[in-house]
Amino acid sequence: MMIGTLLLALSIAPLAALIGCLFVHRPRFCETINLIAAAVSFACALPIPFLIDGHAILYWGDYVIIDRAAAWVVLCTSIVYFLASIYSVGYMRMLAEDERLYRFYALFAGFALTTLVGPLMNSVGIYWIAIELTTLVSTFLVAFERVAESMEAAWKYIMVVSAGISLALLGTILFYWNGTFVLGPTYQMTWSVLSTAAPKMNPVLLILAFLLVLVGYGTKVGLAPMHSWLPDAHSESPAPVSAMLSGALLNTAMIGIVRFLGITRAANLGDLPQLVLVAFGAFSLFIGALFIVRQQGIKRLMAYSSIEHMGVVALGFGFGGALGVAGALYHMLNHSLNKSLMFFGAGNMMRAYGTKEILEITGVNRFFPTQGALWLAGAIAITGAPPFGLFLSEFTIMRAGLKPSYSWAVYVMAVLLIVIFVGFMNHFRSMYYGETTPEAAPVRTRLSAWCAVPMWLSLAPLLVLGLWWPAGVWTYLTSIAQSLSPGVP
Amino acid sequence: MLVQHLSPLASSLFSLLAIVSLFLSFVMLGSRWLKNYLYAFAAESWTIAALSAAVGYYGSYPELYLIAILTVLFRGVLLPYLIWRIIRRLEVDREIHEILQPSSGLVIGALFVMFALAVSYRVAAEFHLELTVAVLALTVMLSMKLIGFLMLAVRHEAISQVLGLLVLENGIFLGSQILVPGMPLLIELVILFDLLIIVACFGVLVGYLLTHVGTTSTLDLKRLVG
Known part of the structure; x- marks a missing residue:
């Protein structure tokens, strides 16, 4: 019962903030109430993984499911929501848009709400609707700055993602149709019902439906080649929104793919579904590497890095097994923390130098010694270098792939990760130690503590997670691997 | 399974309505006037509503009558009205720069239908439903998907x-x-409602595009590349 109360609290908090912002338009009130809501959500999400055992629990007429996987994703989301809420206090003040600020916080809380409840949906159809709602809410956050670029990004975002996700709806309907041959014309389409019925379903239709769902939700996850909305939306939205899009939203859509993958596993369809996921993952890494090396925009660099990391996560789930799934889930948490840090830093530098161009940002370490050091540490972490968490998780995923059928993907991954490391570090070298020109000096040299504290808060756990992978976390994650793929060692 | 035990009359009625909807998407594909799109879309929604009611009648699913009424209200009246309001605000009433002539579009659409038929036949054969209306339903579903894209x-x-x-x-x-x-009825209801929100969001966005970018042609949206 304890878990039910926590779930209720963690979803009511952003809802209350949303309503509060709509009724009270005072900017300082809105940022405070959103921050409190984020803190409450985080405080409620944190204990759930400790409380839950291996079995899924259902609430509210079976419409809500909480299992270890959902608890993990909700934890990642609430961490990003909390960090981004702290950061947005400082960042949004720099934008000087006080009279529209209540809309931002209302939408922000609404976005957090939809992202938090998405993974908790037990009905496959309702999960689709939750994902669709996240798009609709976040579109207006992407468009918040009201300039031509952000409008363009918002339009592409809603168009590409809505079209893509309609494929997921088609796939969902085909799953349901397939189930009617086993369960009769009317049944509740929940994850567990589909898994139970899967062995008796028709394999051809099951594969067709899975591929449609994979492409559909893959659009939302940003897997290449369905990623085209992602760099635009991530780079043109305000920095806290970029962090939420990257660190929270992508995971929420990924968990849907993983659950559908579990259904196809239950049906014993062979390697094809996983192979397709691995192929998408490897291609995302390839696209990410290509565009990271030649990138000119600082936030677009981070956006392509998100594509890369979602590729890594997809590879982990595709390789499967205890190592692959645990590595991918661990990577989700690390990526959420690290990408928040990177977007916060990028937002700070963007505001400080008044430009989004990498080439026009120089001498970061001279003007911002502490901030710069933090951001550089984050950049080292995001490229998967030790001693940070991403090194451990990427290494685990690679180990998972070292079996004959997937070893090619591991080699591709290793080469591309090195390319990305070089490309990423080259951009940071030019920003930190490149030639300084007088006109490239920052227009703003003081950044408020609100902008620096969340960076500390995300770097510290990242370092801890890199040096020490707690045994409890390992058992927790491997138990998810077993529940997602029954019968697979 | 409804499609296995249909009377010939019901089966032909379903086929007729499905084909009319497919035909209306070709009308949309072959036209360049925005108003025509809208009329064809509204007519298509009414056809689908009629289909819902027919399925409800022959398959004895009384809740489908409710779906039919809501389809008429939402997809047949409210959505076209919302879109009509957006069109009225715009200065354009037709596609100006076409990548593809409407006639070539129709040919490609026809190829899509053939592809969809091949896929549907293959899938239906898995369930031994080749001779039922299921093939047609799947074909129309997939080809409308492709035509939409x-x-x-x-x-x-x-x-x-x-x-x-x-x-x-x-x-x-x-x-x-x-x-x-x-x-389950709930899912269909929520999807209908969801559509309404989508169109409302698009309405707002089109307004933004107009004020902040100065165009509603996506050809002009090319600032963000690389």
């Missing part, structure tokens, strides 16, 4: 892209009425 790809006016998206949804909705008439 084609419209998204070759049309540039913001509003025709929105309509392309709605054709995608109509295709799914049509197919689901015949294939899975017993789908």
Whole structure:
């Protein structure tokens, strides 16, 4: 019962903030109430993984499911929501848009709400609707700055993602149709019902439906080649929104793919579904590497890095097994923390130098010694270098792939990760130690503590997670691997 | 399974309605006037509503009558009205720069239908349903999907892209009425409602595009590359 109360609290908090912002338009009130809501959500999400055992629990007429996987994703989301809420206090003040600020916080809380409840949906159809709602809410956050670029990004975002996700709806309907041959014309389409019925379903239709769902939700996850909305939306939205899009939203859509993958596993369809996921993952890494090396925009660099990391996560789930799934889930948490840090830093530098161009940002370490050091540490972490968490998780995923059928993907991954490391570090070298020109000096040299504290808060756990992978976390994650793929060692 | 035990009359009625909807998406594909898209879309929604009611009658699913009424209200009246209001605000009433002539569009659409038929036949054969209306339902569902994507790809006016998206949804909705008439009511209701929110969001966005970018042609949206 304890878990039910926590779930209720963690979803009511952003809802209350949303309503509060709509009724009270005072900017300082809105940022405070959103921050409190984020803190409450985080405080409620944190204990759930400790409380839950291996079995899924259902609430509210079976419409809500909480299992270890959902608890993990909700934890990642609430961490990003909390960090981004702290950061947005400082960042949004720099934008000087006080009279529209209540809309931002209302939408922000609404976005957090939809992202938090998405993974908790037990009905496959309702999960689709939750994902669709996240798009609709976040579109207006992407468009918040009201300039031509952000409008363009918002339009592409809603168009590409809505079209893509309609494929997921088609796939969902085909799953349901397939189930009617086993369960009769009317049944509740929940994850567990589909898994139970899967062995008796028709394999051809099951594969067709899975591929449609994979492409559909893959659009939302940003897997290449369905990623085209992602760099635009991530780079043109305000920095806290970029962090939420990257660190929270992508995971929420990924968990849907993983659950559908579990259904196809239950049906014993062979390697094809996983192979397709691995192929998408490897291609995302390839696209990410290509565009990271030649990138000119600082936030677009981070956006392509998100594509890369979602590729890594997809590879982990595709390789499967205890190592692959645990590595991918661990990577989700690390990526959420690290990408928040990177977007916060990028937002700070963007505001400080008044430009989004990498080439026009120089001498970061001279003007911002502490901030710069933090951001550089984050950049080292995001490229998967030790001693940070991403090194451990990427290494685990690679180990998972070292079996004959997937070893090619591991080699591709290793080469591309090195390319990305070089490309990423080259951009940071030019920003930190490149030639300084007088006109490239920052227009703003003081950044408020609100902008620096969340960076500390995300770097510290990242370092801890890199040096020490707690045994409890390992058992927790491997138990998810077993529940997602029954019968697979 | 409804499609296995249909009377010939019901079966031909379903086929007729499905084919009329497919035909109306070709009308949308072959036209360049925004108003025509809208009329064709509204007519398509009414056809789908009629189909829902017919499935409800022959398959004895009384809740489908409710779906039919809501389809008429939402997809047949409210959505076209909302889109009509957006069109009225715009200065454009037709596609100006076409990548693809409407005639070539029709040919590609026909190829899509053939592809969809091949896929549907293959899938239906798995269940021994080759001789039922299920093949047609699947074909129309998949080909409306493909035609919708084609419209998204070759049309540039913001509003025709929105309509392309709605054709995608109509295709799914049509197919689901015949294939899975017993789908839980809640999901269908929420999807209908969801569509309304989507169009409302698009309305707001088109307004933004107009004020902040100064155009509603997506051909002009090319600042963000690389």
